[in-house]
Amino acid sequence: MSIEQDLAAWIGRTREGRDLVTPRLMAEFRATFAPHLAPVAAGEAWPALHWCLAPETPAADALGPDGHAAKGGFLPPVPLPRRMWAGGEVEFLAPLREGDAVTRVETLRDVAFKEGRSGRLCFVTVDHVIAGPSGPAIRERQDIVYREAAGAQTGTAAAPERDDPSAYGQVWTVPATPTLLFRYSAMTFNGHRFHYDHPYATGVEGYADLVVHGPVQATLLVNLAATQLGRTPSRFTHRGQSPMTANQTFSVCGRRSGDGWEGVTLDAQGRVCMRTRAFL
Numbered sequence: 001m002s003i004e005q006d007l008a009a010w011i012g013r014t015r016e017g018r019d020l021v022t023p024r025l026m027a028e029f030r031a032t033f034a035p036h037l038a039p040v041a042a043g044e045a046w047p048a049l050h051w052c053l054a055p056e057t058p059a060a061d062a063l064g065p066d067g068h069a070a071k072g073g074f075l076p077p078v079p080l081p082r083r084m085w086a087g088g089e090v091e092f093l094a095p096l097r098e099g100d101a102v103t104r105v106e107t108l109r110d111v112a113f114k115e116g117r118s119g120r121l122c123f124v125t126v127d128h129v130i131a132g133p134s135g136p137a138i139r140e141r142q143d144i145v146y147r148e149a150a151g152a153q154t155g156t157a158a159a160p161e162r163d164d165p166s167a168y169g170q171v172w173t174v175p176a177t178p179t180l181l182f183r184y185s186a187m188t189f190n191g192h193r194f195h196y197d198h199p200y201a202t203g204v205e206g207y208a209d210l211v212v213h214g215p216v217q218a219t220l221l222v223n224l225a226a227t228q229l230g231r232t233p234s235r236f237t238h239r240g241q242s243p244m245t246a247n248q249t250f251s252v253c254g255r256r257s258g259d260g261w262e263g264v265t266l267d268a269q270g271r272v273c274m275r276t277r278a279f280l
């Protein structure tokens with residue numbers, strides 16, 4: 001049996017979690033991202049706070065070498081070591097509010113190997129439904145990618161696309177401090193070591209510094225989209241194009257586009273790290 005066939009056995013597996021939108025989470029989220037948050041009604045959760053709800057809580061002895069739950073449980077045992085958040089699509093159906101009890105149901109939708117310019121890649125797609133007291137509030141597709149080991153790469157990444165903040169109607173500048181990364185990892189119970197363990201991020205995974213979470217960039221982008229559009233978009237797509245590393249000030253840029261919105265995060269050199277679209 002091929003590895004693709006082996007891993008296909010994981011498709012359709014589900015996992016469920018429960019949580020509460022606590023006053024503490026609301027306060028931590030505001031403290032981590034303000035002033036770069038969309039205006040929302042009193043007691044309403046900001047767009048993308050749901051990424052902090054009902055995270056996986058693996059025991060310490062159930063972790064893999066990267067600090068995530070060891071593969072082979074809910075996520076398949078993909079034989080490539082370096083996990084990244086590739087992107088996804090979020091549908092905002094109804095707002096969540098402080099005090100809401102929520103459930104998260106995850107379903108493994110697909111596992112697909114691809115040959116990227118940087119080498120072999122494996123994309124794992126997971127569907128999420130987050131429901132509050134009145135039913136589904138958020139529906140989401142999350143794309144996770146696994147890459148070859150640093151040093152064993154069979155390709156060379158393409159030169160990153162560049163862009164200019166002055167081409168956008170509104171720009172937030174955000175210092176990518178290790179403290180921002182640490183606080184977001186803590187709020188999401190994300191043990192991924194390359195967000196806080198510098199020798200691991202540089203020496204083992206081969207990045208230039210600690211890596212800024214994909215969902216940190218997407219949270220800022222969707223909050224900028226909601227600010228410029230005047231409401232939470234109904235749909236938000238995002239794709240990580242190039243790793244954003246810590247200890248630089250990055251730009252979160254957005255502009256109206258047709259009847260929707262488009263945005264990017266740019267690192268200090270103007271490299272596009274994440275590209276997004278939002279729709280009313």
Ligand SMILES: CC(C)(COP(=O)(O)OP(=O)(O)OC[C@H]1O[C@@H](n2cnc3c(N)ncnc32)[C@H](O)[C@@H]1OP(=O)(O)O)[C@@H](O)C(=O)NCCC(=O)NCCSC(=O)C[C@](C)(O)C(=O)O
Nearest residue numbers: 084085086114116117118119192213214239240241242243
């Ligand atoms: C993903 C990388 C490795 C591909 O790099 P590449 O240059 O090798 O790929 P490519 O040659 O551009 O594309 C190859 C194929 O992959 C597809 N593809 C290419 N990119 C994507 C994408 N994003 N989403 C979906 N599909 C993608 C692309 O469309 C193409 O498909 P095709 O052959 O069918 O035409 C590269 O673009 C990259 O490094 N992106 C940045 C990723 C990043 O920084 N993520 C955030 C930080 S990681 C994180 O937050 C982690 C967390 C939160 O702890 C956590 O574990 O969940």
